[in-house]
Amino acid sequence: MPLGPSSSAVHLQPLPSSSAPANRPPSSVTIHPAALFSILDHYLRRTDTQERVIGTLLGLRSENDDSVDVRGSFAVLHSETDEQVAVDMEYHRAMYELNQRISPKEVIVGWYSTGSNLNTYSALIQNFYSQETAPYPAIHIALNTGTVAGEQPGVKAYISSPVGVYPKAENAVFVPIPVDLRFNDAERSGIRLLGTPSDPVPTTDLSLLESTLESVLAMLDRVLAYVQAVVAGDKPGDAAIGRYLMDAFGAGTEELEKGGFASSLQDTLMMSYLANLVRAQAEVSARLALVTAQ
Amino acid sequence: MATSMAAALAASLPAPQAAPTPAAPTHDVIPASMSKVIDIEAEIPVTSVQLDGLVVSKIIKHSSDSASHTAHGLLLGLDLDGTLEISGSFPLPHNSGDEDDRSSKTTGRYQASVLRSLKEVRADDSVVGFYQSTTMGAFFSHTLVDTQAIHQDKLRHGGIVIVHDVSQTTRGNASFRAFRLSREFLNAYRKNSFSARSLISNKLTFSSLLEEVPLKIRTNPLLSAFIETLTEPHRSTLPQAHPSETFSAAVPPLYSTSLDLGNAALTKNLEHVIETMDSYKTEEGNLAYHARQIAREKARAESYVAKRKEENASRVAQGLAPLPEEDISRLFKIPPEPSRLESLLLLGQVDAYAKTLEGTSSTTLVKMYAAKASSEI
Numbered sequence: 001m002p003l004g005p006s007s008s009a010v011h012l013q014p015l016p017s018s019s020a021p022a023n024r025p026p027s028s029v030t031i032h033p034a035a036l037f038s039i040l041d042h043y044l045r046r047t048d049t050q051e052r053v054i055g056t057l058l059g060l061r062s063e064n065d066d067s068v069d070v071r072g073s074f075a076v077l078h079s080e081t082d083e084q085v086a087v088d089m090e091y092h093r094a095m096y097e098l099n100q101r102i103s104p105k106e107v108i109v110g111w112y113s114t115g116s117n118l119n120t121y122s123a124l125i126q127n128f129y130s131q132e133t134a135p136y137p138a139i140h141i142a143l144n145t146g147t148v149a150g151e152q153p154g155v156k157a158y159i160s161s162p163v164g165v166y167p168k169a170e171n172a173v174f175v176p177i178p179v180d181l182r183f184n185d186a187e188r189s190g191i192r193l194l195g196t197p198s199d200p201v202p203t204t205d206l207s208l209l210e211s212t213l214e215s216v217l218a219m220l221d222r223v224l225a226y227v228q229a230v231v232a233g234d235k236p237g238d239a240a241i242g243r244y245l246m247d248a249f250g251a252g253t254e255e256l257e258k259g260g261f262a263s264s265l266q267d268t269l270m271m272s273y274l275a276n277l278v279r280a281q282a283e284v285s286a287r288l289a290l291v292t293a294q
Numbered sequence: 295m296a297t298s299m300a301a302a303l304a305a306s307l308p309a310p311q312a313a314p315t316p317a318a319p320t321h322d323v324i325p326a327s328m329s330k331v332i333d334i335e336a337e338i339p340v341t342s343v344q345l346d347g348l349v350v351s352k353i354i355k356h357s358s359d360s361a362s363h364t365a366h367g368l369l370l371g372l373d374l375d376g377t378l379e380i381s382g383s384f385p386l387p388h389n390s391g392d393e394d395d396r397s398s399k400t401t402g403r404y405q406a407s408v409l410r411s412l413k414e415v416r417a418d419d420s421v422v423g424f425y426q427s428t429t430m431g432a433f434f435s436h437t438l439v440d441t442q443a444i445h446q447d448k449l450r451h452g453g454i455v456i457v458h459d460v461s462q463t464t465r466g467n468a469s470f471r472a473f474r475l476s477r478e479f480l481n482a483y484r485k486n487s488f489s490a491r492s493l494i495s496n497k498l499t500f501s502s503l504l505e506e507v508p509l510k511i512r513t514n515p516l517l518s519a520f521i522e523t524l525t526e527p528h529r530s531t532l533p534q535a536h537p538s539e540t541f542s543a544a545v546p547p548l549y550s551t552s553l554d555l556g557n558a559a560l561t562k563n564l565e566h567v568i569e570t571m572d573s574y575k576t577e578e579g580n581l582a583y584h585a586r587q588i589a590r591e592k593a594r595a596e597s598y599v600a601k602r603k604e605e606n607a608s609r610v611a612q613g614l615a616p617l618p619e620e621d622i623s624r625l626f627k628i629p630p631e632p633s634r635l636e637s638l639l640l641l642g643q644v645d646a647y648a649k650t651l652e653g654t655s656s657t658t659l660v661k662m663y664a665a666k667a668s669s670e671i
Contacts, residue, residue: 187358190468205654206656209657278651279645
């Protein structure tokens, strides 16, 4: 799942070596919506003079495979001029300590910036964050907001490695690594909610079911149109798609037919009846409390 | 713990910002169209709540991270012309220990320092309410009511509480609701009396404790553009890619879990209902015990008074001076009427659980018949 315009970059996977597992650079990054959205919010709150904003990424490192899960982020003050770059380290430390009290498992994994140009200052900031995340290497996430004409919005992740005969702080090569958006069920429905802001919220279970069924119907229509086109010979058939379709429509409902339906139906009906009964009783009880003492 | 958290919030909240500022010279600066909208005295009542996309994702994250306990946090924002715009939030640490005083103090300190830090990066730093996560729709609790009652006094417009239902959201229906305390409840709360008489005079039932405020979600243009890009499918750059990989998007279309036929959620929901019923019954037992106690004491007091009157009558008849009528309230301690708040809240919880159960079971019914119909084709 690409997070942005496709690139021709080839992601080099370092061979798993048993020599120094702690310092091995991560091979992939996953990012959660909350982190992404706070970066966007921070970008909106920048001052006129700021070209880009930076901040700290918090997340978890997985023990077995070399992936980093970015779960949150916070803004950090910084200033860039022609001569120098300054990052408010005290602020960064204070915010990290505050965050530790909420979610002690999340640690500093790297930093983000908006815009996609990497320059000397990027290398300097990367150097600073590498000290923060030591002994693990820091990751850098560049989020292009797409507000500059001609640029596509997207997210890129980098790790850095020193370059040159004598390693210097301002010299680094940024190696791109794959980045994915990751969400659990709850976050996914949050995105669904944000993707359709015109809908009135909150929706009920039934209306959710309705919209889901409608989307399934639309999918069936599309599949039907495709199959008819293939049968009529307008489109070349694809064996792989045919097999997928067969798997999908061949799904059995034997369990329902084996008499499980009736008993399950009874259970559910009973549940519904019970729920109504409880609600009626609760209402009556609340009303009676208002009457008795008079 | 409930009161301690409330106390901590009270201690650390900024003083009400409704203090009238000497606004006379600035009148001509404000354009005519805006002067109606800006209310320094907080006179325009809040009629709707607008929740920013960032807050939605932050609350979801915090709530799903802290599955074992309820998540609390503060909401930041501003109100403009009757709409409370919530544009930021931050989580509050979960106090597990019982050291009430210490933990409430540290919560207060934590809150102050987060607000200071947010101000530094130009984020919103005015507290407008708090959020709470819940499961299966049952959000009535002492903590919620106490905290909100304190906010009602401290904050502009009394503050708003946003309730987020984790179990609903996991099933694909992100549920956010905004509430504030009703006037009737506040009347009773201020007098600190939840006796039967006070409930009657305020017409309080569990459904009139809180009043719901309409809520809408807003995503700023940058965010919605970004989401749009994420949901847009990309054609794979590889030639002859596998059909399942030809098109891919960062956010694939939602194949909702709402078509799931399983009813594991129902069982758990039913358990919750029964559990709450049990505690409600215990609470009712307590109340009944108290009521009996009161009745007994009252009867004793009355019989004492009657006896004294009889005695006096006979003494008068005999020509003796009557005995003084003593103050019975000093002789008999009639216990105060117990608070019915707890039972009210429990009843509200029972109702909320049952409502969720009702909704889920009716959807399950619809799904079952749908599956049956489709299996017969």
